[in-house]
Amino acid sequence: MTVIGAGAVGAAVAYxxxxxxxxxxxxxxxxxxxxxxxxxxxxxxxxxxxxxxRARLTMASAxxxxxxxxxxxYTMDWRQVGAVRLALSPSAELELQQIxxxxxxxxxxxxxxxxxxxxxxxxxxxxxxxxxxxxWSPTDGYLQPNSLVNAYxxxxxxxxxxxxxxxxxxxxxxxxxxxxxxxxxxxxxxxxLVVDAAGPWAGAVAQxxxxxxxxxxxxHEYFVTETAPGWSSDLPCLRVPELQVYARGEVGRVLCGxxxxxxxxxxxxxxxxxxxxxxxxxxxxxxxFSANLERFVPGIGDLGVSSVFRGWPGFSPDGRFIxxxxxxxxxFVMAAACNAHGVSGSAGLAMALVESLGKDPSPYxxxxxxxxxxxxxxxxxxxxxxxxxxxENYYPMPGSPATAH
Ligand SMILES: Cc1cc2nc3c(=O)[nH]c(=O)nc-3n(C[C@H](O)[C@H](O)[C@H](O)COP(=O)(O)OP(=O)(O)OC[C@H]3O[C@@H](n4cnc5c(N)ncnc54)[C@H](O)[C@@H]3O)c2cc1C
Numbered sequence: 001m002t003v004i005g006a007g008a009v010g011a012a013v014a015y016x017x018x019x020x021x022x023x024x025x026x027x028x029x030x031x032x033x034x035x036x037x038x039x040x041x042x043x044x045x046x047x048x049x050x051x052x053x054r055a056r057l058t059m060a061s062a063x064x065x066x067x068x069x070x071x072x073x074y075t076m077d078w079r080q081v082g083a084v085r086l087a088l089s090p091s092a093e094l095e096l097q098q099i100x101x102x103x104x105x106x107x108x109x110x111x112x113x114x115x116x117x118x119x120x121x122x123x124x125x126x127x128x129x130x131x132x133x134x135x136w137s138p139t140d141g142y143l144q145p146n147s148l149v150n151a152y153x154x155x156x157x158x159x160x161x162x163x164x165x166x167x168x169x170x171x172x173x174x175x176x177x178x179x180x181x182x183x184x185x186x187x188x189x190x191x192x193l194v195v196d197a198a199g200p201w202a203g204a205v206a207q208x209x210x211x212x213x214x215x216x217x218x219x220h221e222y223f224v225t226e227t228a229p230g231w232s233s234d235l236p237c238l239r240v241p242e243l244q245v246y247a248r249g250e251v252g253r254v255l256c257g258x259x260x261x262x263x264x265x266x267x268x269x270x271x272x273x274x275x276x277x278x279x280x281x282x283x284x285x286x287x288x289f290s291a292n293l294e295r296f297v298p299g300i301g302d303l304g305v306s307s308v309f310r311g312w313p314g315f316s317p318d319g320r321f322i323x324x325x326x327x328x329x330x331x332f333v334m335a336a337a338c339n340a341h342g343v344s345g346s347a348g349l350a351m352a353l354v355e356s357l358g359k360d361p362s363p364y365x366x367x368x369x370x371x372x373x374x375x376x377x378x379x380x381x382x383x384x385x386x387x388x389x390x391x392e393n394y395y396p397m398p399g400s401p402a403t404a405h
Contacts, residue, residue: 002182002191003335004169004205006033008145008343010043010197011152012350013335017195020354025161026191027153028184030168030274034149037177037199038343040311042255043142044237045344046083047108048099048135053364055106057348064347065143072158074151075275076143082249083140083237084122087133092242096135102199103137110249112136117293118160122238124230125296142237142248145343168274172208172332179209179331185212195333195353200266200312202322202336209329212376213322215337217271217312218385219264219279222257223286224250225303241395243292254300257309258289259340259394264311281308313340317327317378317386321349323368326357333357334354334370339390 001022003010006029014027027033045062049055065078082349087093096112103110113121113134121136128134153163171183172194181190198205204216235249245258263284271277286308290301314339316322326332334355338345355365 001193002189003027003195003197005029005036005197005199005398006153006163007036007199009335009338009349010150012034012346013195013197013353014161015152015156016350016354018156018161021047023160027161028167028169029162029165032165033153034146037311037313038145038149040258040309041145043145043343045141045143047140048085048103050098050102050108051141052102052105055102055108058344059106059108060351061344061347064237068151072155074154075147076151077147077216078141078143080139080141080232082136082138083238085135086131086240088130088242093133096133100135106128109139110135111159121236126298127296140237150345174209177330193331193333195335197335200277200314201271202314204266204271211326212401213373214317214378214383214387215314216268216384217266217277218388218391220317221281221286221308221310222255222341223305223308225254226306227252228254228303244395245289245292247293253306256289256293259391260285261392263388263391265388267384269380277312279310281310302366313338315339315387315390317383319390321368322370323352324348324370326374328374340394
């Protein structure tokens with residue numbers, strides 16, 4: 001069994017396969033583990049979601065993050081600081097209520113905060129006069145994505161997995177409709193099962209075996225300011241869906257990002273194996289995130305920026321993971337299209353993948369199958385536009401198509 005890619009997804013998949021008793025698992029990684037999209041992630045793990053499916057998946061992940069060090073000895077630097085979601089309008093209040101209703105079904109503890117409680121929980125928010133409701137999710141938090149990958153991989157190694165950095169897969173061998181091996185510059189490896197966890201390159205890897213999948217890289221970025229009084233790492237994660245902005249404290253600085261209304265995506269057919277995907281910061285977009293946060297924290301826009309994190313997470317046109325075996329090619333399995341929650345969802349996604357390889361996967365796991373896009377009846381440009389719209393509506397309002405799953 002070969003896992004291609006050692007980002008959050010590949011590392012999680014390798015760990016869960018080994019934990020479930022799969023032997024001979026090897027991970028082949030082009031560069032160093034966690035050197036691509038995962039290294040840029042903010043590490044938010046939000047369990048309060050509008051749909052039961054999404055909420056359960058992230059709850060399973062958060063439970064694992066909280067117990068991983070105890071179980072394996074390796075830390076993911078998980079911080080259970082809680083999260084606050086603000087509503088500024090009646091329709092956004094409805095969304096908060098929908099999330100609270102979902103939480104009641106899934107058993108996630110959430111509560112609405114009074115203005116005084118909000119100020120206690122989030123003292124750096126100086127102006128909360130426009131806030132109509134605040135939903136508090138105390139078991140949410142964030143982790144350090146590089147620690148997450150290292151922890152998964154260390155634990156996987158303890159279970160017998162081998163990890164080979166600087167081993168880009170350049171070819172996949174197929175004999176009589178079945179995968180039989182992979183090629184890297186170091187040689188040929190015999191394998192009957194390949195998991196494509198190559199992040200934004202996952203579509204290009206699938207193309208090696210003639211499979212076309214709509215995995216669309218969409219630009220996402222955030223910035224970290226210079227020192228900002230009060231913004232300790234213990235502050236909860238903050239989300240203001242209407243303004244498409246999020247923030248948290250990062251060692252005495254502000255980490256602030258968001259989901260712009262007009263996103264930027266790549267033509268997926270132009271993504272080559274091994275191409276470097278490092279976007280330039282878009283200062284206009286970052287400035288808008290800052291202006292949105294400034295409504296609650298006057299003066300934040302005057303702070304200098306110490307660093308910008310950015311990348312091209314893979315999106316699918318229906319906003320769902322692409323996970324499981326490809327029906328038309330025995331031994332080729334997908335684990336991609338994380339729709340910008342591949343860190344928080346890594347454990348849930350990997351569990352779904354393991355289940356997809358078993359005898360009787362649940363209807364939910366079956367619904368993630370890559371076969372929903374095979375054979376290609378869809379149009380590349382239409383798929384790009386639709387996947388980009390998933391990004392632009394990342395914080396959906398009740399009843400919008402993106403909440404339908
Ligand atoms: C700015 C930013 C902030 C984000 N914040 C969050 C967040 O707060 N919470 C969250 O859950 N998600 C967040 N995300 C999304 C998250 O980063 C991704 O969903 C996640 O990292 C995807 O992991 P991955 O393993 O699929 O991809 P990657 O991390 O890109 O890993 C894919 C790996 O495959 C390797 N590879 C590619 N081709 C080959 C090949 N031919 N052979 C071998 N190896 C290959 C690459 O080198 C790479 O290491 C954020 C993303 C960005 C850009």
